[in-house]
Amino acid sequence: MAQVHLQKVVKKYGSLQVVHGIDLEIADNEFVVLVGPSGCGKSTTLRMIAGLEAISGGEIKIGERLVNDLPPRHRNISMVFQNYALYPHMTVRENLGFSLKIAKRPQQEIDKAVDEAAQILSLTEYMDRKPGALSGGQRQRVAMGRAIVRHPEVFLFDEPLSNLDAKLRTQMRTEIKKLHQKVKSTIVYVTHDQVEAMTLADRIVIMRDGYIEQVGTPLDVFETPANTFVATFIGSPPMNLLHGRVTGNEIAIDGGPAIGVPEPFTGKVQEGQKVILGFRADNLMPYGHAMPMESGCAEFDMTVNLSEPLGTETLLFGSLAGKEVQAKMLNPRPVADGERLQFRLDLARCHLFDADSQQALR
Amino acid sequence: MSRFRPPPWLVLLLPAIIILTAVVMIPLLLSLYSSFTPYRLTRPETLYKWIGTFNYEKAMKSAHFWAAFGRTILLLTIALNLEMLMGLGLALLVNKVTYGQRALRTVMMFPMMFSPILVGFQFKFIFNDNVGLVNNALQSLGLSNVAIPWLVDGQLAFTAILVAEMWSSTSVFAILILAGLFAVPRDPIEAAKVDGCTPWQSFRHITLPYIMPFIYIALAIRSLDVARAYDIVQIMTNGGPARRTELLWTLIGRTGYVDAKMGYANAMGYISIFLAIFFTIYFFRKLNAARSELGMAG
Ligand SMILES: Nc1ncnc2c1ncn2[C@@H]1O[C@H](COP(=O)(O)OP(=O)(O)O)[C@@H](O)[C@H]1O
Ligand SMILES: [Mg+2]
Numbered sequence: 001m002a003q004v005h006l007q008k009v010v011k012k013y014g015s016l017q018v019v020h021g022i023d024l025e026i027a028d029n030e031f032v033v034l035v036g037p038s039g040c041g042k043s044t045t046l047r048m049i050a051g052l053e054a055i056s057g058g059e060i061k062i063g064e065r066l067v068n069d070l071p072p073r074h075r076n077i078s079m080v081f082q083n084y085a086l087y088p089h090m091t092v093r094e095n096l097g098f099s100l101k102i103a104k105r106p107q108q109e110i111d112k113a114v115d116e117a118a119q120i121l122s123l124t125e126y127m128d129r130k131p132g133a134l135s136g137g138q139r140q141r142v143a144m145g146r147a148i149v150r151h152p153e154v155f156l157f158d159e160p161l162s163n164l165d166a167k168l169r170t171q172m173r174t175e176i177k178k179l180h181q182k183v184k185s186t187i188v189y190v191t192h193d194q195v196e197a198m199t200l201a202d203r204i205v206i207m208r209d210g211y212i213e214q215v216g217t218p219l220d221v222f223e224t225p226a227n228t229f230v231a232t233f234i235g236s237p238p239m240n241l242l243h244g245r246v247t248g249n250e251i252a253i254d255g256g257p258a259i260g261v262p263e264p265f266t267g268k269v270q271e272g273q274k275v276i277l278g279f280r281a282d283n284l285m286p287y288g289h290a291m292p293m294e295s296g297c298a299e300f301d302m303t304v305n306l307s308e309p310l311g312t313e314t315l316l317f318g319s320l321a322g323k324e325v326q327a328k329m330l331n332p333r334p335v336a337d338g339e340r341l342q343f344r345l346d347l348a349r350c351h352l353f354d355a356d357s358q359q360a361l362r
Numbered sequence: 363m364s365r366f367r368p369p370p371w372l373v374l375l376l377p378a379i380i381i382l383t384a385v386v387m388i389p390l391l392l393s394l395y396s397s398f399t400p401y402r403l404t405r406p407e408t409l410y411k412w413i414g415t416f417n418y419e420k421a422m423k424s425a426h427f428w429a430a431f432g433r434t435i436l437l438l439t440i441a442l443n444l445e446m447l448m449g450l451g452l453a454l455l456v457n458k459v460t461y462g463q464r465a466l467r468t469v470m471m472f473p474m475m476f477s478p479i480l481v482g483f484q485f486k487f488i489f490n491d492n493v494g495l496v497n498n499a500l501q502s503l504g505l506s507n508v509a510i511p512w513l514v515d516g517q518l519a520f521t522a523i524l525v526a527e528m529w530s531s532t533s534v535f536a537i538l539i540l541a542g543l544f545a546v547p548r549d550p551i552e553a554a555k556v557d558g559c560t561p562w563q564s565f566r567h568i569t570l571p572y573i574m575p576f577i578y579i580a581l582a583i584r585s586l587d588v589a590r591a592y593d594i595v596q597i598m599t600n601g602g603p604a605r606r607t608e609l610l611w612t613l614i615g616r617t618g619y620v621d622a623k624m625g626y627a628n629a630m631g632y633i634s635i636f637l638a639i640f641f642t643i644y645f646f647r648k649l650n651a652a653r654s655e656l657g658m659a660g
Contacts, residue, residue, distance in 0.1 A: 050556060051555075051556075052552050052555065052556070071555065072552075072555040072556045073555060073556070073557075073558040073559060073560065077556060078556060078557075079552075079553070079556045081549055081552070081553060083549060084549075085549035085550050085552065085553040086550070086553075087550050087553070087554075087567075087568060088550070088656050088657050089571045089572075089655045089656050089657070098554075098557055098567070099557035099558050102557060102558045102559055102563055102567075103558055130657050131657070132657030133657075146553075146557070150557075150558075
């Protein structure tokens with residue numbers, strides 16, 4: 001039972017500040033994923049929660065306890081490291097039981113907890129091997145097993161799947177999700193992979209350059225990105241962004257067609273304001289191959305430069321106003337490169353950002 | 363017409379074979395042979411008299427030989443253990459230092475740069491009962507008012523030799539262990555911290571297994587060193603007084619060159635070599651075991 005509470009947390013390495021006063025509330029039993037490009041300070045934040053890095057400013061609380069100056073061993077946390085960090089001289093069984101042995105628990109209890117963890121993670125066959133004789137996926141499971149035997153208040157994961165191949169990664173992702181349902185506890189999970197973040201998280205924290213850009217449920221951050229960074233970072237393919245200017249009831253795309261101001265934004269933009277129009281490929285479709293669009297839509301022609309058939313749909317790469325734009329085609333038919341098609345843009349699902357601040361207009 | 367033409371590999375290896383034969387094989391065989399003769403340096407003709415294993419039997423029955431043998435093992439055991447502990451401590455301290463560590467590492471190696479002969483002379487002076495530093499210090503501090511006979515009393519002399527030995531060679535351990543500490547990965551240590559280890563426990567359960575191979579390498583090197591200890595003892599006490607600090611090789615050296623009984627000395631030498639071989643094999647076994655613990659054995 002533990003919530004994690006970060007208040008104005010700062011990390012400096014010498015004079016270099018890498019985390020700039022972040023605030024974050026993580027509820028008990030919540031699965032929170034920190035996601036962001038490489039070098040944005042995710043690991044540093046996680047390691048400050050673990051107590052492996054000193055906190056340069058602000059407060060971190062686990063449960064009701066202020067842990068700023070507590071060493072990791074007094075924080076009641078478990079951590080799974082990116083490169084497993086197993087103890088190479090111990091067997092799988094010893095690796096799993098190590099923390100309980102250090103805590104001087106009775107052997108009977110250790111055996112029980114170790115067997116239970118081995119059961120959950122299907123490690124029973126490998127108990128007497130050393131890590132050197134295990135595959136990447138098995139090592140990963142040992143690392144997770146080592147974390148769960150202690151029943152900690154908080155689990156910390158630092159990119160635990162990034163050393164696995166694609167297939168194993170998907171499989172382990174599901175395992176982690178199941179694990180969370182089984183062992184009910186707070187999880188803070190770091191990844192640079194937005195798919196991992198979307199599939200695992202109760203709530204996603206998107207970080208960039210030591211700042212938090214947005215916090216929300218996966219749907220939240222997908223449906224209502226707070227700024228252009230989140231808009232392009234979350235979702236695949238990334239959201240299309242086109243610069244334009246408000247003129248009357250329309251947005252004149254720089255060097256492209258004019259498009260009616262989407263209904264949710266009428267009255268929220270000023271004449272002459274520079275804006276960025278954002279829309280996902282799913283909301284731009286060729287005429288006759290589109291979803292029905294309830295409210296307004298804009299129509300314009302676009303040349304298709306390249307098409308990627310995916311089976312049930314085809315991804316189209318066109319260029320609009322000199323920028324590459326991605327669209328989707330339902331019930332696809334073969335499209336020749338260079339073919340000119342008429343597209344419909346679902347205005348109700350468009351996003352609008354202020355061009356100067358890059359923040360979403362709401 | 364067919365003349366013998368040696369194969370090219372033999373021609374290429376021939377210089378090495380000749381040199382090795384001349385500088386290693388012949389002296390080795392000669393000394394082995396001489397240990398079965400009553401060979402005395404002063405009477406060359408004795409080299410041709412075969413007396414079988416007489417010298418070996420004599421050594422086996424000699425109380426002096428066994429006393430020296432035992433004393434050598436004692437010195438080896440105590441010196442190696444103390445040097446290992448001190449070297450480990452030193453390496454851990456230096457490993458903690460962030461500023462000026464390079465300079466410290468260099469300073470740490472100074473004792474290794476002196477000839478053992480000079481170290482012997484230096485400590486002979488330091489432990490001198492009249493003008494020596496130790497006695498002067500003890501007397502000035504009022505801890506003692508007599509001149510302690512450091513190099514005369516058997517046990518004190520042994521201690522003095524031990525101190526000199528440790529001063530000159532603890533850094534062998536320190537350097538090798540420090541190299542081991544540099545090679546310890548950070549991740550398992552951090553995992554151990556999270557798993558609840560105190561600093562001492564992470565040292566004991568994670569760091570130590572990683573540096574054990576380095577410790578065994580140092581032990582193997584130093585066991586060979588101490589098993590053939592000669593120079594420092596020769597200078598400080600010359601094995602005396604009255605054989606109180608006699609080690610194997612001071613005994614062998616005196617027998618061979620002072621008493622000129624080279625055949626007998628060689629016989630004792632060959633017995634002593636087993637001591638060195640035994641320790642080398644022992645520590646290499648340990649080394650391999652420690653490495654396979656870590657999954658490093660190939
Ligand atoms: N020990 C360190 N000393 C100096 N800078 C560091 C150190 N560790 C990390 N950094 C810097 O802090 C920033 C954030 O790093 P990190 O938290 O590891 O990023 P990531 O989001 O990829 O996990 C990076 O720019 C990195 O270069
Ligand atoms: Mg990282």
